[in-house]
Amino acid sequence: MATVQVRAGLQYAWRGPSLLITGLDGRIDTATNGLHGFYYREARFLSALGVRVNGRLPWLSESAAVGPDHLTFVFTHPEISAPGGGGTGQSGDDQGKDADGLPERALDIHLGYQVRVGALGIAISVTNRSLESVAFDLALDVSADFADLLEALSGKREQNADVEARDDEGVLTLLYRHPKLPYRTHVVARQGWLIATTGLHARVEIAPRETRHLHCDVIPFESDDRPLPAKASAAEAEARAWADSFTRIAVPGNRLVERIVGSNVRDLASFASLDGQPDEWLSPNAGVPAYPAFFGRDAVTAGWQAAMLDRGTSLDASLTRLGRRQSERDDEWRDAEPGRLPYQMRTGPLARLNLNPYSAYYADFASPLMFVISLANLFAWNGKLDAVREHWSTARRIMEWARERGDRDGDGYLEYQTRSSGGTKNQGWKDSGDAIVYQDGRPVPAPIATCELQGYWYVAQQLMAALSVAMNEPGDAAAYARSAAELKTRFNRDWWVDTDRSLALALDPDKEQVRAVTSNVGHCIATGIVDDEHLPATVGRLFAPDMFSGWGIRTLSAEHAYYDPVSYHRGSVWAVEQGTIVFGLRRFGFDARAAELASAVFDLAQLYPEFRIPETVGGYSKAERPAPAAYPRSNTPQLWNASAIVLVLQSLLGLIPLAPAGALCVDPVLPQWLPEVVLQGLRVGEASVTLSFRRRADGTSDWDVSHVRGRLRVFRQPPPESLTASAADRFTGLFESLHA
Numbered sequence: 183m184a185t186v187q188v189r190a191g192l193q194y195a196w197r198g199p200s201l202l203i204t205g206l207d208g209r210i211d212t213a214t215n216g217l218h219g220f221y222y223r224e225a226r227f228l229s230a231l232g233v234r235v236n237g238r239l240p241w242l243s244e245s246a247a248v249g250p251d252h253l254t255f256v257f258t259h260p261e262i263s264a265p266g267g268g269g270t271g272q273s274g275d276d277q278g279k280d281a282d283g284l285p286e287r288a289l290d291i292h293l294g295y296q297v298r299v300g301a302l303g304i305a306i307s308v309t310n311r312s313l314e315s316v317a318f319d320l321a322l323d324v325s326a327d328f329a330d331l332l333e334a335l336s337g338k339r340e341q342n343a344d345v346e347a348r349d350d351e352g353v354l355t356l357l358y359r360h361p362k363l364p365y366r367t368h369v370v371a372r373q374g375w376l377i378a379t380t381g382l383h384a385r386v387e388i389a390p391r392e393t394r395h396l397h398c399d400v401i402p403f404e405s406d407d408r409p410l411p412a413k414a415s416a417a418e419a420e421a422r423a424w425a426d427s428f429t430r431i432a433v434p435g436n437r438l439v440e441r442i443v444g445s446n447v448r449d450l451a452s453f454a455s456l457d458g459q460p461d462e463w464l465s466p467n468a469g470v471p472a473y474p475a476f477f478g479r480d481a482v483t484a485g486w487q488a489a490m491l492d493r494g495t496s497l498d499a500s501l502t503r504l505g506r507r508q509s510e511r512d513d514e515w516r517d518a519e520p521g522r523l524p525y526q527m528r529t530g531p532l533a534r535l536n537l538n539p540y541s542a543y544y545a546d547f548a549s550p551l552m553f554v555i556s557l558a559n560l561f562a563w564n565g566k567l568d569a570v571r572e573h574w575s576t577a578r579r580i581m582e583w584a585r586e587r588g589d590r591d592g593d594g595y596l597e598y599q600t601r602s603s604g605g606t607k608n609q610g611w612k613d614s615g616d617a618i619v620y621q622d623g624r625p626v627p628a629p630i631a632t633c634e635l636q637g638y639w640y641v642a643q644q645l646m647a648a649l650s651v652a653m654n655e656p657g658d659a660a661a662y663a664r665s666a667a668e669l670k671t672r673f674n675r676d677w678w679v680d681t682d683r684s685l686a687l688a689l690d691p692d693k694e695q696v697r698a699v700t701s702n703v704g705h706c707i708a709t710g711i712v713d714d715e716h717l718p719a720t721v722g723r724l725f726a727p728d729m730f731s732g733w734g735i736r737t738l739s740a741e742h743a744y745y746d747p748v749s750y751h752r753g754s755v756w757a758v759e760q761g762t763i764v765f766g767l768r769r770f771g772f773d774a775r776a777a778e779l780a781s782a783v784f785d786l787a788q789l790y791p792e793f794r795i796p797e798t799v800g801g802y803s804k805a806e807r808p809a810p811a812a813y814p815r816s817n818t819p820q821l822w823n824a825s826a827i828v829l830v831l832q833s834l835l836g837l838i839p840l841a842p843a844g845a846l847c848v849d850p851v852l853p854q855w856l857p858e859v860v861l862q863g864l865r866v867g868e869a870s871v872t873l874s875f876r877r878r879a880d881g882t883s884d885w886d887v888s889h890v891r892g893r894l895r896v897f898r899q900p901p902p903e904s905l906t907a908s909a910a911d912r913f914t915g916l917f918e919s920l921h922a
Contacts, residue, residue: 183785183788183789183808184789184808184809185789185790185791186789186790186809186812187791188790188796188812188816188818189471189816189818191205191206191215192204192205192206192215192217192471193205193206193208193245193247193253194247194253194470194471195247195249195250195251195252195253195295195297196250196251196297196452196467196470196474197250197251197297197298197299197452197456198299198300198417198421198454198455198456198457198467199222199223199224199299199300199455199456199457199467199474199529200220200221200222200297200298200299200300200301200302200402201220201221201222201297201331201470201471201474202219202220202221202253202295202297202302203215203217203218203219203220203221203471204218204231204253204295205218206242206245207232207239207242207245207255208232208233208242208245208253208255208293208295209231209232209239210228210229210230210231210232211230211232212229212230212327212334216334216337217334217335217471218334219329219331219334220302220400220402221331221474222300222402222404223402223404223457223529223530224330224331224332224474224475224528224529224530224531224533225328225329225330225331225363225365225402225404225529225530225531226326226327226328226329226330226331226334227326227328227356227365227367227400227402228302228324228325228326228367228400229325229326229327229329230323230324230325230326231322231323231324232322232323233257233291233293233306233320233321233322233323234320234321234323235259235260235284235289235291235318235319235320235321236282236284236318236319237319237321238259238260240257240258240259240260240289240291241257241258241259241260241261242255242256242257243256243257243258244256247792249448249452250448250449250452251296251297251298251452252294252295252296252297253294253295254292254293254294254295255292255293255294256290256291256292256293257289257290257291257292257293258287258289258290258291259284259287259288259289259291260279260280260282260284260286260287260288260289261286261287262278262286262287263278263280263286277312282318284316284318285312285313285314285316287311287312288310288311288312288316289308289309289310289311289316289318290308290309290310290311291306291307291308291309292305292306292307292308292309293305293306294306298414298418299414299417299418299456300401300402300414301399301400301401301402301414302399302400303397303399303400304322304397304398304399304400305395305396305397306320306322306395306396306397307393307394307395307396308320308386308388308393308394308396309388309391309392309393309394310388310389310390310391310392310393311390311391312390313390314390315387315388315389315390316387316388317385317386317387318385318386319383319384319385319386320383320384320385320386320396321380321381321382321383321384322375322381322382322383322398323380323381324354324356324369324380324381324382324400325345325347325356325380325381326345326356326358326367327345328343328345328358328360328363328365328531329531330530330531330532330533331472331474331530332528332530332532332538333531333532335472335815340532340537341360341363341531341532341535341537342360343358343359343360343361343363344359345357345358345359346359347379347380348379349377350368352370352371352377353368353369353370353371353377354368354369354371354377354379354381354382355367355368355369356369360531362534362535363531363534363535364403364404364405365402365403365404365531366403367400367401367402367403368399368400368401368402368403369381369382369398369399369400369401370398370399370400370401371398372396372397372398372399374394374396375396375398382398384396414456416460417456417457417460417463418456420460420463420464421451421454421456421463421464424451424454424464424492424495424496425451427492427495427863427865428447428451428491428492428863429490429491429492429861429862429863429864429865430861430862430863431443431444431447431831431859431860431861431862432859432860432862433856433858433859433860434857434858434860435856435857435858436855436856436857438788439784439855439856441793442784442787442788442793442827443827443828443831445792445793445794446787446793446794446823446824446825446827446828447491447824447828449792449794449819449821449824450466450484450488450491450821450824450825450828453466453467453468453469453484453821453824454466454467454496455467455476457476458503459506461499461502462499462502462503462506463499464495464496464499465481465496465499465500465502465503466480466481466484466485466496466500466821467821468480468481468526468817468820468821468822469797469817469818469819469820469821470817470819471817472815472817473817473820473821475526475527475528475529476500476503476526476527477525477526477527478500478504478523478524478525478526478527478546478549478552478553479525479546479548479549479552480821480822481496481500481503481504481821482497482500482501482504482549482552482553482555482556483552483556483758483822483825484496484821484822484824484825485497485498485500485501485556485559485560485825486552486555486556486559486560487758487761487762487822487825487826487828487829488824488825488828488829489559489560489563489839490563490828490829490831490832490837490861490864491828492865493563493564493865493866494559494560494563494564497556497559497560498560498564498569500556501553501556501557501560501573501576502572502573504523504524504549504553504576505523505553505573505576507523507524507527507542508521508522508523508576508579508580509521509522509523509524509544513544514601514602515536515539515602515603515604516539516542516543516544516545516602517539517543517544517545517600517601517602517605517609518542518544519544519583519587520579520583520587521550521579521580521582521583521584521587522544522550522580522583522587523544523546523549523550523553523576523580524542524543524544524549525543525544525545525546525548525549526540526543527540527541527542527543528540528541528543529541538604539602539604539605543602543605545598545600545602545605545606545609546609546613547588547596547598547609547610547635547638548609548610548611548635548638550580550583550584551580551584551635551638551639551642552638553573553576553577553580554577554580554581554642554645554646555638555641555642555645557570557573557577557645557649558645558648558649561649561652561841561842562838562839562840562841562842563839563841563865563866563867564841564867565841565842565844565866565867565868567652567653567842570649570652570653571653574649574653577646577649580642581642581643581646581662584596584639584642588639590629591629593693594668594669594672595631595636595672595673595689596631596635596636596639597628597629597630597631597689598610598628598629598630598631598635599628599629599630600628607628608630610630610632610634610635610688610702611632611634611635611702611705612632612702612737612750612751614750614751616744616749616750616751616752617737617750617751617752618630618632618687618688618696619696619698619742619744619752620690620696620697620698621697621698621742621743622743622744623742623743623744626688626690626696627690627691628691629691630688630689630690630691630696631688631689632687632688632702633673633677633685633686633687633688633702633703633705633706634702634703634705634706634709636669636673636677636706636711637705637706637708637709637710637711637712638705638709639669640666640669640670640673640709640710640711641666641709641710641711643662643663643665643666643669644662644663644666644710646658646659646662647659647660647662647663647666650662652842669711670711670713673711674711674712674713674716676689676695677689677695678716679695679697682697682699682723683719683720683722683723684699684703684719684720684723684724685702685703685706685712685716685720686698687699687700687702698738698739698742699723699728699729699738699739699741699742700737700738700739701724701729701735701736701737701738701756701759701763703720703723703724704724704735704759704762704763704766705759705762705763705766706720707720707721707724707763707766707767707770708762708763708765708766708769709766710769710770710903714770714905717770717772717905718905721767721772721775724763725775725778727740727803728740728741730779730782731755731801731802731803731804731810732782732803732804732805733755733782733785733786733799733803733804733810734755734756734757734759734760734779734782734783734786734799735755735759735760735763735779736753736754736755736801737751737752737753737754737755737756737759737801738751738752738753738801739753740753740801745801746801747800747801747802747810747811748800748801748811748812748813748814749813750798750813753800753801754798754799754800754801754813755786755798755799755800755801755810756797756798757783757786757795757799757820757823757826757827758820758822758823758825758826760779760782760783760826760830761783761825761826761827761829761830761833762826762829763779764776764779764780764783764829764830764833764834765829765832765833767779767833768833768834768836768851768901769901769903769904770901770903770904770905771900771901771903771904771905771906771907772905772906773851773906776833776834776851777834777851777853780830780833780834780853781853781855782804783795783826783827783830784827784830784855785804786799786810787827789809790818792819794818794819794820794823794824795818795820795823795826796812796813796816796817796818796820796823797813797816797817797818797820797823798812798813798816799811799812799813799816800812800813831859834850834851834852834853834856835848835849835850835859835861835873835875836848836849836850836851836900836901838899838901839866840866841866841867842867844866844867844869844893844894844895845866845894845895845896845897846864846866846871846894846895846896846897847896847897847898847899847901848873848875848885848896848897848898848899849898849899849900849901849915850875850883850884850885851883852875852876852877852883853877854877856877857876857877858874858875858876858877859874859875860872860873860874860875861873861874862889866894867892867894868892868893869890869891869892869893869894870889870890870891870892870894871887871888871889871890871891871894871896872887872888872889872890873885873886873887873888873896874886874888885898885918895919896919897915897916897919898914898915898916898918898919899912899915899916899919900912900915
């Protein structure tokens with residue numbers, strides 16, 4: 183299988199609000215790549231960083247990403263100037279020297295970067311590998327420009343000011359002279375360094391085989407207040423405890439799959455924002471290098487997709503963070519309306535200066551509806567009615583907004599229309615400006631009602647009905663259930679396109695169908711809004727050659743006039759969508775298709791270093807090319823692609839948590855490449871359990887339970903909405919459960 187590089191030439195590490203982006207040589211050099219830098223809360227506190235020996239760059243031997251927060255680099259200096267002997271070593275037994283008198287390959291230099299919540303630790307070790315003592319000047323180049331990450335991405339500065347470098351009693355301070363941005367970088371030198379305006383310097387003298395260690399810390403300040411080390415330490419400790427609590431997943435019969443899962447679980451743990459109030463620390467950032475910020479729909483989507491790992495702990499933190507920022511007023515600049523939730527909250531200079539609306543930007547219909555869907559998932563996993571109560575007023579206000587403001591014209595469907603001059607046109611699942619198009623490629627004007635939003639609205643009302651029962655509000659429960667049923671009836675009447683054997687993408691301002699076959703339909707399947715009579719045809723359409731690339735379901739049919747395999751939403755493949763679609767396929771009993779799509783997702787992960795599927799990959803078919811290509815600026819790793827791996831596995835195992843009832847349903851469907859799965863420490867409510875699943879020789883799957891702590895009953899049952907499960911299947915499942 184091919185090995186594919188995305189954003190080649192970059193190394194990056196992150197922790198909470200801190201992000202480091204360097205070249206493969208460990209240098210921050212914005213002339214080489216404008217994205218380089220050390221960023222804190224999306225402001226660039228270092229725009230230059232690198233090691234020099236006697237004013238020269240050492241020779242890179244190796245670079246390594248040791249972990250999400252740790253990079254290491256190995257250099258030699260000076261490199262041999264005239265290798266010979268048929269190889270890259272010296273040809274004779276004489277040892278050359280460079281212009282400064284250093285023996286060739288005398289210095290073995292190790293450079294380590296440790297990214298912390300509010301700091302960058304830099305450690306340099308230099309060992310003398312020659313037979314004589316050496317002396318040299320070691321320099322650490324440092325400068326800052328305090329650009330916004332979005333400016334670095336675009337290559338265009340929208341805010342700028344002078345930077346003053348000064349020695350503050352052993353601390354190199356880089357001070358931004360912007361009147362509204364009190365940014366400054368402190369480079370705290372440890373013993374052995376001297377300070378200059380261009381960085382740190384040291385005169386090093388070492389004997390043969392001796393090693394000299396030098397350290398410094400880079401500390402960002404975004405205000406006049408000093409960061410609180412105690413808060414950072416507490417956040418780090420909570421993140422470690424959270425990750426340690428994860429369900430442990432083993433795949434004894436396929437260690438490659440186990441590594442894919444493990445790598446993505448590790449990435450999920452690394453994305454905790456560790457920012458804001460303590461009960462928000464575990465809400466995740468969306469990804470790196472482009473999205474080290476809180477995106478509402480990304481956070482709650484990843485939270486419910488990966489709740490099998492942590493019983494919804496991160497999801498709870500995200501719901502808390504969103505609820506505190508629920509809009510209470512109209513604000514055209516931010517597309518805010520009473521009851522709406524932000525779908526992204528940026529923290530860089532442009533947001534602070536209000537040069538864009540993204541400090542809290544609300545133009546998204548998915549985030550608020552996903553809040554309700556996720557709240558129900560949280561309750562299903564942890565069974566805590568207090569958690570529902572905590573978020574209940576937010577959920578109710580979301581439903582009021584959807585009914586009163588989301589349905590702009592009162593036709594029973596949700597339509598969006600952006601008001602902000604700095605906003606995004608499309609507010610459905612697909613938010614790129616050219617995502618919603620007619621069959622001839624013309625853009626659909628607003629207001630637009632996309633199909634998946636109606637699905638979210640449908641399932642949100644269904645789940646609010648169930649939650650209302652739990653909250654002892656039977657009148658509201660009946661109203662929500664009735665409204666959901668009426669929406670489903672209308673939807674299947676108005677959106678079904680018989681000639682396409684699928685649903686329309688959207689309704690335009692004239693309530694005419696926008697006919698295009700898209701992955702949006704997969705969301706509709708997952709939400710349950712598609713009538714049973716249409717489901718087989720809809721699923722079949724998604725797996726037709728123009729939609730299923732072999733790597734996943736394309737965002738737009740390859741037969742469409744505007745298909746572009748390396749666009750953002752017009753033919754690319756999004757891994758996060760595949761997770762949702764696999765979930766929907768299993769929910770309604772399309773088990774073979776679910777296994778086929780799951781296999782495609784795991785095959786896709788194998789293509790990339792650390793099994794990190796990029797933000798979005800190309801729509802080229804597996805039969806056409808050895809790799810699908812990638813959107814040119816794909817983010818990798820991406821939060822919700824990592825969570826999709828977990829959801830795919832959960833769906834294949836058929837796990838349905840029922841924590842309020844002290845129960846867990848399982849219904850494993852294990853393909854040949856997944857012969858055995860073991861979940862240790864899976865938590866449902868206050869209980870925990872170890873579950874083992876095995877594929878039998880005849881292709882069916884067996885399971886057993888061990889190490890149950892607390893009150894939990896595990897049942898084998900196909901999903902309740904399955905179109906293919908018979909009464910005999912359900913009876914057999916119950917019989918197995920009695921003897922488990």
